[in-house]
Amino acid sequence: MRRIAHLSDVHTLDPAHRRSNNTRYRFATKFVSLGRPVDPRSRARKLARALEAAKASGADHIVITGDLTEMGDVREFEHFANILDDAGLPPDGVTLVPGNHDAYTSDAGWRRALEGPLKRYAGASATGAGKIVDRDNVAFLPIDTSCFQSIARSAGTFTPDAARAVQARIDDPALRDKSIVLVMHHPPFEGRKNALTEWVVGLSGHTHLLDMLRNNPRLQLLHGHLHRVVDRIVDLGKGVAGRARIFGAPATVDDDDDRPRVRLYDVRDGLLESAGLFAT
Ligand SMILES: [Fe+2]
Numbered sequence: 001m002r003r004i005a006h007l008s009d010v011h012t013l014d015p016a017h018r019r020s021n022n023t024r025y026r027f028a029t030k031f032v033s034l035g036r037p038v039d040p041r042s043r044a045r046k047l048a049r050a051l052e053a054a055k056a057s058g059a060d061h062i063v064i065t066g067d068l069t070e071m072g073d074v075r076e077f078e079h080f081a082n083i084l085d086d087a088g089l090p091p092d093g094v095t096l097v098p099g100n101h102d103a104y105t106s107d108a109g110w111r112r113a114l115e116g117p118l119k120r121y122a123g124a125s126a127t128g129a130g131k132i133v134d135r136d137n138v139a140f141l142p143i144d145t146s147c148f149q150s151i152a153r154s155a156g157t158f159t160p161d162a163a164r165a166v167q168a169r170i171d172d173p174a175l176r177d178k179s180i181v182l183v184m185h186h187p188p189f190e191g192r193k194n195a196l197t198e199w200v201v202g203l204s205g206h207t208h209l210l211d212m213l214r215n216n217p218r219l220q221l222l223h224g225h226l227h228r229v230v231d232r233i234v235d236l237g238k239g240v241a242g243r244a245r246i247f248g249a250p251a252t253v254d255d256d257d258d259r260p261r262v263r264l265y266d267v268r269d270g271l272l273e274s275a276g277l278f279a280t
Pocket of ligand 1: 225227251
């Protein structure tokens with residue numbers, strides 16, 4: 001494994017959105033789109049372009065870090081899967097995780113999508129705590145941080161089960177020489193002291209996650225949710241200078257200039273190095 005491509009926040013819509021009589025869906029998509037044009041075709045085009053760019057970049061593996069759909073609606077998942085299928089990528093080379101938007105309709109939406117339209121991609125995607133996608137020198141750990149909640153919230157959860165499972169992988173001698181890459185939608189937020197804000201937009205369990213990153217220099221994290229590029233240095237304590245190990249990708253849905261911004265990383269000496277943005 002030499003190169004990884006990172007896409008995020010696709011926000012796929014039901015292609016029949018405009019003809020839909022479902023007023024709840026129409027209202028909810030407008031509300032959660034936060035001013036983004038509610039245009040299913042343009043969003044589909046942006047995803048198709050981004051996948052083409054990822055392929056052209058020579059990436060050995062592609063991760064898409066959540067908010068694959070706008071509402072977690074079954075037709076949105078079907079549409080997302082069709083676009084992914086059309087890109088002709090090897091399914092075991094694509095890792096998908098859900099975001100908060102993918103759980104706005106039902107707490108079973110993601111599971112049903114993996115059993116249905118996204119079945120081909122289930123092998124390398126988030127299906128349960130401790131899941132590992134072993135790609136030679138890199139072990140990807142796709143983690144589901146989504147939870148069924150009101151559309152007024154965008155929080156996530158890093159459960160104690162997930163923390164225990166990640167720790168077990170870190171301690172696994174079989175993975176000792178590999179780079180371990182957590183793939184999840186929500187980043188471990190920092191600096192939020194207000195409990196209400198945490199409840200509305202935070203990631204529960206984030207302090208545990210940061211502790212693991214501090215204690216394990218081989219551990220790295222790819223996330224979405226913030227819709228922008230993030231390179232975050234993990235403080236190793238005791239005055240030791242760390243290096244960026246938490247990386248965020250821009251949102252596919254926000255690409256508005258016909259240039260998909262796909263984030264790339266090269267794997268060197270067991271660590272991910274940002275290789276910039278690839279635009280065709
Ligand atoms: Fe998003």
